[in-house]
Amino acid sequence: xxxxxxxxxxxxxxxxxxxxxxxxxxxxxxxxxxxxxxxxxxxxxxxxxxxxxxxxxxxxxxxxxxxxxxxxxxxxxxxxxxxxxxxxxxxxxxxxxxxxxxxxxxxxxxxxxxxxxxxxxxxxxxxxxxxxxxxxxxxxxxxxxxxxxxxxxxxxxxxxxxxxxxxxxxxxxxxxxxxxxxxxxxxxxxxxxxxxxxxxxxxxxxxxxxxxxxxxxxxxxxxxxxxxxxxxxxxxxxxxxxxxxxxxxxxxxxxxxxxxxxxxxxxxxxxxxxxxxxxxxxxxxxxxxxxxxxxxxxxxxxxxxxxxxxxxxxxxxxxxxxxxxxxxxxxxxxxxxxxxxxxxxxxxxxxxx
Numbered sequence: 158x159x160x161x162x163x164x165x166x167x168x169x170x171x172x173x174x175x176x177x178x179x180x181x182x183x184x185x186x187x188x189x190x191x192x193x194x195x196x197x198x199x200x201x202x203x204x205x206x207x208x209x210x211x212x213x214x215x216x217x218x219x220x221x222x223x224x225x226x227x228x229x230x231x232x233x234x235x236x237x238x239x240x241x242x243x244x245x246x247x248x249x250x251x252x253x254x255x256x257x258x259x260x261x262x263x264x265x266x267x268x269x270x271x272x273x274x275x276x277x278x279x280x281x282x283x284x285x286x287x288x289x290x291x292x293x294x295x296x297x298x299x300x301x302x303x304x305x306x307x308x309x310x311x312x313x314x315x316x317x318x319x320x321x322x323x324x325x326x327x328x329x330x331x332x333x334x335x336x337x338x339x340x341x342x343x344x345x346x347x348x349x350x351x352x353x354x355x356x357x358x359x360x361x362x363x364x365x366x367x368x369x370x371x372x373x374x375x376x377x378x379x380x381x382x383x384x385x386x387x388x389x390x391x392x393x394x395x396x397x398x399x400x401x402x403x404x405x406x407x408x409x410x411x412x413x414x415x416x417x418x419x420x421x422x423x424x425x426x427x428x429x430x431x432x433x434x435x436x437x438x439x440x441x442x443x444x445x446x447x448x449x450x451x452x453x454x455x456x457x458x459x460x461x462x463x464x465x466x467x468x469x470x471x472x473x474x475x476x477x478x479x480x481x482x483x484x485x486x487x488x489x490x491x492x493x494x495x496x497x498x499x500x501x502x503x504x505x506x507x508x509x510x
Contacts (some may be wrong), residue, residue: 160215164328166207166224168278168419172245175200175471177327184191193279195266195433198231198269198486199470206344214478218287220293227505229387230507230510231381231507232493232507232508232510233321233349233350233380233381233506233507233508233509233510234349234378234380234406234509234510235319235349235378235380235509236509237287237289237317237319237321237347237452238264238285238287238316238319239378241264241266241285241287241319241418241480242266244264244265244266244287244456245263245264245265245266246265246267246268247264247265247266247268248268249267249268249270249275249278249291250275251275251276252273252274252275252276252294252421253276254276254296255276255277255278255279255296255301255302256275256277256278256279256437257279257281257457258278258279258280258281258283258286258312258449259281259283260280260281260282260283260284260285261282261283262282262283262284262285263283263284264283264284264285264286264316265280265283265286265287266286266287267280267286267287267288268288268291269288269290269291269292269293269323270291270502271290271291271503272291272502273291273292274288274291274294274324274326274500274502275291275292275293275294276293276296277293277295277296277301277306277307277308277309277310278293278308278309278310278336278360279307279309279310279312279315279403280309280310280311280312280314280318281312281314281360282312282313282314283313283314283315283316283318283485284314284315284316285314285316285317285318285319286311286314286316286318286319287318287319287321287498287503288319288320288321288323289319289321289322289325289406289504290311290321290322290501290502290504290505290506291322291323291324291501291502291504291508292323292324292325292326292501292502293308293309293324293325293326294326294329294331295308295325295326295327295328295329295330295332295334296332296334296391297329297330297331297335298331298333299332299333299358299362299363300363304332305333305335305363306332306333306334306363307334307335307336307337307338308324308325308334308335308337308353309323309325309336309337310335310337310338310339310340310353311337311338311339311340311341311344311346312339312341312372313340313341314341314342314343314344314366314432315341315344316342316345317344317345317346317347318339318341318344318345318346318347319345319349320337320346320348320349321348321349321350321351321504321506322349322500322501322504322505322506323351323501323504324351324352324354325337325351325352325353325354326354326355326503327353327354327355327356327365327386328354328355328357329355333354333357333358333359333362333363333365334356334358334363334365335354335363335364335365335366335367335368335369335399336351336356336366336368336384336386337353337367337368337369337376338366338368338369338370338371338372339369339370339371339372339373339374339377340370340373340397340398341372341373341374342372342373342375342398342399342410343375344372344374344375345374345375345376345377345378346370346374346377346378347377347378347379348368348377348378348379348380348382349378349379349380349381349382349504350380350381350409350495350499350500350507351382351383351495351500352379352382352383352384352493352495352496352497352499352500352501353382353384353385354384354385354497355385355386355413355415356384356385356386356387356388357386357388357415357416357417358386358387358388358389358390358419358421359418359419359420359421360388360418360419360420360421361419362386363499363509364388364389364392364421365386365387365388365389366385366386366388366389366390366391366392367373367382367384367385367386367389367390367391367410368382368390368391368392368393369389369391369392369393369396370393370395370398370400371392371396371398372390372396372397372398373395373396373397373398373399373400374398374400374401375401375402376401376402376403376404377393377400377404378403378404379401379403379404379405379406379408379462380404380406380407381406381407381408381494381495382405382407382408382409382494382495383408383410383411383493383494383495383496384408384410384411385407385410385411385412385413386410386412386413386424387412387413387414387415387418387421387445388393388418388419388420388421388422389421389422389424390410390412390423390424390425390426390442391405391408391410391424391425391426392426392427393405393425393426393427393435394426394427394428394431395428395431395432395433399433400431400433402433402434402435402436403433403434403436404435404436404438405432405435405436405437405438405440406438406439406440407438407439407494408439408440408441408494409424409440409441409442409443409488409493409494410424410442410443410474411433411443411488412424412443412444412445412446412448412453413445413446414446414447415444417444421446421451422444422448423452423453423454423455423457424443424444424453424454425440425442425454425455425484426454426455426457427474427477427480428455428456429460429462429476429477430440430478433479434479434481435479435480435481436481436482437480437481437482437483437484438482439489439494440483440484440485441485441486441487441488441489442454442472442485442486443482443486443487443488444486450467450470450486451465451467451471451472454484456471456477458473463476463477463478464476467486470485470486470487471483471484471485471486472484472485472486472497
């Protein structure tokens with residue numbers, strides 16, 4: 158994350174709907190458990206071909222797979238760009254280095270292996286880009302190629318970037334990484350059916366957000382995101398670039414005490430001065446153990462300008478007209494929106510509304 162991340166500017170409003178994946182009996186839902194500087198080479202690829210298939214999870218396996226499948230069968234809110242199946246294909250294969258995929262101003266379909274996780278990916282200089290399925294594993298460092306590590310980094314794209322069905326594993330010894338970060342003020346970023354596990358960071362290193370559009374986006378759209386971090390979650394205030402609009406649906410973020418805990422602890426971060434409309438619908442924050450819910454969102458309950466109001470475990474911001482909806486304390490009653498084992502190398506899209 159850039160050092161200026163705590164310097165804010167603007168504002169947020171809008172409304173959406175909530176969809177919780179497939180009803181199941183309580184004992185079945187409870188069977189789901191939340192899975193939760195090294196020099197590296199940067200490989201740039203432009204157009205390749207298709208690829209190969211991977212394992213699943215354990216833990217009352219058939220029951221977990223049934224619930225996970227039900228959750229991911231729910232149609233998603235936003236389709237990929239029209240005609241994406243015919244885009245030039247770039248196949249990512251590097252497991253121990255950063256891969257930069259350059260769209261060279263055009264469209265790109267990015268394919269990840271079906272038999273293993275790859276290292277972090279930068280999507281740069283594209284119009285439209287699509288990733289559906291696959292796994293990314295953090296490298297054991299805070300920085301990669303001289304910059305804060307990000308499992309997926311979207312930079313200088315101008316159309317729609319669609320990220321779906323991806324599993325990001327940050328629980329790697331020595332790793333400090335963001336889940337998904339963006340610096341693309343002209344782009345629309347869609348994040349759907351994504352699970353980000355085990356991020357670790359600190360105030361003096363990489364802040365390890367589940368999602369941060371620090372450089373700006375024309376719009377971000379999130380439907381079904383589950384993430385865990387010991388530092389921060391959805392860091393969506395306007396930092397160094399403008400944001401046009403944000404929608405967050407069916408999302409749950411879990412705070413952890415994994416590794417060394419060094420400050421942080423805010424799992425939704427907006428700002429009173431942001432001026433873009435932000436719609437929250439079915440959003441949950443489970444605070445770090447021992448940390449109050451009212452101090453796990455920002456603005457917090459003690460903020461002087463536009464404090465959160467918390468009643469019955471639900472946070473709203475009545476003095477900030479740009480934010481519609483609320484954040485609920487805890488986790489969804491039916492389990493994580495993106496259960497462990499439901500996305501990654503064997504992912505199949507449920508389709509779109």
